[in-house]
Amino acid sequence: MTAGETPDGTPGGAPGSAPDGAGELPWERTTPANVDLAAFRAQFRLTESAVPYMVRASGPCPRCSHAIQATDMLMELDMFTSRQDFSPELLSEIEGEANRRTRDGRLTAQREYRCRMICNCGRPHGGRPVNEVDGCGAAFVLVTPGPPKR
Numbered sequence: 423m424t425a426g427e428t429p430d431g432t433p434g435g436a437p438g439s440a441p442d443g444a445g446e447l448p449w450e451r452t453t454p455a456n457v458d459l460a461a462f463r464a465q466f467r468l469t470e471s472a473v474p475y476m477v478r479a480s481g482p483c484p485r486c487s488h489a490i491q492a493t494d495m496l497m498e499l500d501m502f503t504s505r506q507d508f509s510p511e512l513l514s515e516i517e518g519e520a521n522r523r524t525r526d527g528r529l530t531a532q533r534e535y536r537c538r539m540i541c542n543c544g545r546p547h548g549g550r551p552v553n554e555v556d557g558c559g560a561a562f563v564l565v566t567p568g569p570p571k572r
């Protein structure tokens with residue numbers, strides 16, 4: 423892995439080497455460019471015909487190196503607004519919709535998928551605005567290949 427570069431030009435050294443507490447990076451909204459794809463794990467939810475419609479990704483934050491995870495939908499959700507609060511009822515509704523769309527050809531398998539990630543490491547990064555996710559502020563899109571063909 424390459425050493426920390428801050429693509430937005432902020433001062434600061436390599437990410438993630440600080441010990442707990444006072445040494446943590448301060449919160450800052452950044453878009454890290456040095457995402458180490460190989461360090462991320464992606465799990466997919468599949469329709470009845472094995473088309474991915476939802477991805478859950480986890481791995482080290484490219485800014486602070488703490489463990490983060492995110493869930494993202496792989497289809498447009500016109501009628502569902504919230505994207506992080508998936509109750510079992512909502513999940514089965516989404517799955518039903520994904521199955522319908524796969525059947526009528528509106529949802530098809532892609533070569534790669536995008537998962538929107540916001541650092542949610544939960545570690546103390548100073549200066550975090552109260553309405554922001556509990557993390558270091560890094561936000562990026564993880565581009566990942568689909569699940570292996572069986």
Ligand SMILES: [Zn+2]
Pocket residue numbers: 483486487488541543544545547557558
């Ligand atoms: Zn962190």
Ligand SMILES: [Zn+2]
Pocket residue numbers: 483484485486487488541542543557558559560
């Ligand atoms: Zn982070």
